[in-house]
Amino acid sequence: MQKINYITENFGKYDVFSIDSYMNIGGFQSLQKAIDMEGEDIAAVLSDAGIKGRGGAEYPMGRKWSQARAVKRPHHCVICNADEGETCTFKDRELITNDPFNLIEAMVIAGWAVNAEDGYIYMRAEYSHLRPRLINAIKQAKERGFLGKNILGTGWDYDVHLYSGAGAYVCGEGTALIRSIEGKAGRPRMKPPFMKQSGLFARPTCINNVESLSIVPHLLHDAVPYMQAGTKESIGTKMVSVGGNVNKPGVYEVPFGITVRDIVYGLAGGIQEDHKIRLIQFGGASGKISDDRILDISYSYEDFAKNNLIIGSGSILVIDERTSVIDFLRYTQDFFLHESCGQCTPCREGNRHIRIFLEKIKNGTYTDEDIQTMKTFARVMPMSSLCGLGETAQNALKSAFDVFPEVFASKTQTEAVG
Amino acid sequence: MxxxxxxxxxxxxxxxxxxxxxxxxxxxxxxxxxxxxxxxxxxxxxxxxxxxxxxxxxxxxxxxxxxxxxxxxYDALNEEPRGRYPIEICDSVACKVNDNDFLLGSLKELLGIDFGTVTYDGRFTIEKVSCFGACDRAPAVRINKTVYGPLKTKEQVRKLLEQFV
The missing domain is CATH 1.10.10 (Arc Repressor Mutant, subunit A)
Structure with a gap:
């Protein structure tokens, strides 16, 4: 199996509390390169590498930066979304733990590329133990002139601020996140206005995930190994976090194109006690599920799309035969029921009622009409919910309709069979 | 109390x-x-x-x-007093399929409390929380910002609690 350390190249190579030790391994050289480049050219480098947003939305990053630059209003800002709340997603934790200076460097490059005045890192409260290392990294970068006034003699002023979340999954959604930074409850709002035009404090805002940003300094340093990895349509590598019933849960960097089997049985050490796989969920709680037929499919955007799956945040949650499909769906539904902010009716009530239907299926007390109503709710919620949470909450259920139709078998049919 | x-x-x-x-x-x-x-x-x-x-x-x-x-x-902000060592038990799917029910049962049994109550000395409360991003250590608990896991046996849970006595 190919072993690749591109995004994770710096892991363990420097003292995460010392900017000197980071600079000894070439730290901040990419920033030096970046300030000799036009922002548009930096965005072009990202576009050439085909980077799609690694938080889950998969929006092309180069296009995002290019669009952010094009907004003519003043006082741009950049946000790093470190609020990864998707179940079984913990890759950003590893990036911040092992390579905090790289993230700060990436924030400065992003600020330069989109002409920003301020950068914000919004980190989930669950990672508050990582705050000291980011605060330290910001402070030391400021002392060396990589942040603050007149950065590297360019006359450009830019600062990075660290904000903490407080345990709300919905704050990973852009509009909720900005409200949280603004000092309000993190309830999402309607779009438009879009972030790029009017986001944080009504300023033009460019939001990126930790992993997306972390790739940038490496890419400007040496893009060749990244461009050579992966497949034609999914270039490069991805951080995946594997969990559930595997022997070696953890974060791994993999080249796109590796098979799911190589990840689950190779890197993650196979299934506990050699049980059979019941299902795998990709991309967090809002991701879709598959059965073990996915094992020999390549882990890439194009092949996943063909199989009605998404890479999303890169989480791979493996559930073995000891848990039933319906139990898995109930657990997932509990999560959304708890995390729905309750603002809009489709999400608040939809999640609640689907939870009741799932309970009925579990108990065998459902009717055919229940199944039909549940399918209708699962179809209507994405169309009518206010934000991404309600839009994606039923992804697992909807994919279960296709992959495990027997779980939702009509009552009359089941009785006829026996 | x-x-x-x-x-x-x-x-x-x-x-x-x-x-x-x-x-x-x-x-x-x-x-x-x-x-x-x-x-x-x-x-x-x-x-x-x-x-x-x-x-x-x-x-x-x-x-x-x-x-x-x-x-x-916000879930991380609390209106009501908790134990000095609030035990947050992760209730994500990754922890559930790794039998966090057993962990929860062990905690309840060893401490003699349920959700919403506190041990007699004011030391511990048990709370369910959504995923705190430690799925590689499932089933896990978090006490005052530190994650402990995987906790698969009653003996491991007992040892953990003894640290706070």
Missing amino acids: IEDSSKFEITDELKSKIEKILDNHYHDFTQIVGILLDVQDEIPQHYIPKAAAFYIAEKLPLKLSVIYDCITF
Whole structure:
């Protein structure tokens, strides 16, 4: 199996509390390169590498930066979304733990590329133990002139601020996140206005995930190994976090194109006690599920799309035969029921009622009409919910309709069979 | 026994601690979530007493309703007193399929408490929380910002609890 350390190249190579030790391994050289480049050219480098947003939305990053630059209003800002709340997603934790200076460097490059005045890192409260290392990294970068006034003699002023979340999954959604930074409850709002035009404090805002940003300094340093990895349509590598019933849960960097089997049985050490796989969920709680037929499919955007799956945040949650499909769906539904902010009716009530239907299926007390109503709710919620949470909450259920139709078998049919 | 939060009286010592927290946040009211998290850390029972919320509302250009909107919206902010070592048990799918029911049962049995109650010495409470991003250590608990896991046997749970006695 190919072993690749591109995004994770710096892991363990420097003292995460010392900017000197980071600079000894070439730290901040990419920033030096970046300030000799036009922002548009930096965005072009990202576009050439085909980077799609690694938080889950998969929006092309180069296009995002290019669009952010094009907004003519003043006082741009950049946000790093470190609020990864998707179940079984913990890759950003590893990036911040092992390579905090790289993230700060990436924030400065992003600020330069989109002409920003301020950068914000919004980190989930669950990672508050990582705050000291980011605060330290910001402070030391400021002392060396990589942040603050007149950065590297360019006359450009830019600062990075660290904000903490407080345990709300919905704050990973852009509009909720900005409200949280603004000092309000993190309830999402309607779009438009879009972030790029009017986001944080009504300023033009460019939001990126930790992993997306972390790739940038490496890419400007040496893009060749990244461009050579992966497949034609999914270039490069991805951080995946594997969990559930595997022997070696953890974060791994993999080249796109590796098979799911190589990840689950190779890197993650196979299934506990050699049980059979019941299902795998990709991309967090809002991701879709598959059965073990996915094992020999390549882990890439194009092949996943063909199989009605998404890479999303890169989480791979493996559930073995000891848990039933319906139990898995109930657990997932509990999560959304708890995390729905309750603002809009489709999400608040939809999640609640689907939870009741799932309970009925579990108990065998459902009717055919229940199944039909549940399918209708699962179809209507994405169309009518206010934000991404309600839009994606039923992804697992909807994919279960296709992959495990027997779980939702009509009552009359089941009785006829026996 | 959980003490009555309405009887909490703010001391000068706590007032000066809150002042210091406000200084650290540049008296910037947009940083209210961070301020509340820091204040909560200063209270041994890890919650925001009413008196403290009122005090912050006096010091910042914020309405009390906005402060309470935050306290009640965010799971990490608490209105009611908790144990000095609140045990947050992860209830994500990754922990559930790794038998966090057994872990929860062990905690309840060893401590003799359920959700919403506190041990007789005010030391522990048990709370269910959504995923805290430690799925590689499932089934896990989090006590005062530190993650402990995987906890698969009753003996491991006992050893963990003994650390806090």
